Amino acid sequence: MTPTTAIEIRGLTKSYGDQHVLDGVDLTVPAGTIYAILGSNGAGKTTTIRILATLLQADSGTARVAGHDIKDDPMRLRESISLTGQFAAVDKILTGRENLTRVADLRHLPDADELAQQMLTRLDPVDVG
Ligand SMILES: Nc1ncnc2c1ncn2[C@@H]1O[C@H](COP(=O)(O)OP(=O)(O)O)[C@@H](O)[C@H]1O
Ligand SMILES: [Mg+2]
Structure with missing residues (x-):
């Protein structure tokens, strides 16, 4: 529940x-x-x-x-939970989408690409590459 x-x-x-x-x-x-x-x-x-x-x-x-x-x-x-540091929350070499996928990979979650897409759909940022 x-x-x-x-x-x-x-x-x-x-x-x-x-x-x-x-x-x-x-x-x-x-x-x-x-x-x-x-x-x-x-x-x-x-x-x-x-x-x-x-x-x-x-x-x-x-x-x-x-x-x-x-x-x-x-x-x-x-x-x-997830916890990110103040200065290491995102990798600036990666796009927003790639950052989301990387975090899902680090957490060993299956289907990281799909999870990243779900998060983008939910949060609706302007342009994440
Ligand atoms: N490991 C520690 N040992 C001693 N004092 C600490 C320690 N961590 C934080 N403090 C002190 O506790 C207070 C609160 O710190 P902190 O929780 O980091 O505040 P904030 O994140 O709101 O800036 C500060 O006065 C800080 O100096
Ligand atoms: Mg602090």
Whole structure:
């Protein structure tokens, strides 16, 4: 069953030493939506994303992504998400279509060309080559 909530965070905390970076974060992101987290440098955006991607452990609180708990179900959670770096999100030598196909290949998904086409149809960019 597809979860209706993409991200559910309750009371998330994280400190580095005596620096309290996340102090009880609550957040609900419905499935099928595009959501941006904005904030000044050092606000805790990357820390939050790393916790949601199971790359970093929270001190307390709960979070579920695509229905999978970050603590109880990290493997299934990782299978359900993609995460790209700020500066390595796309290869500028490749076209947009080739970038999509490459990511599908890296994830070992069958029929990468078809998946790329589905994504292009859904997002409808102007010109991807
Ligand atoms: N591994 C770490 N060790 C110590 N402090 C860290 C570490 N990672 C991030 N911080 C600190 O935590 C705060 C939040 O960082 P970060 O989550 O990267 O913020 P943002 O992505 O919003 O700029 C910053 O003050 C940063 O210096
Ligand atoms: Mg950051």
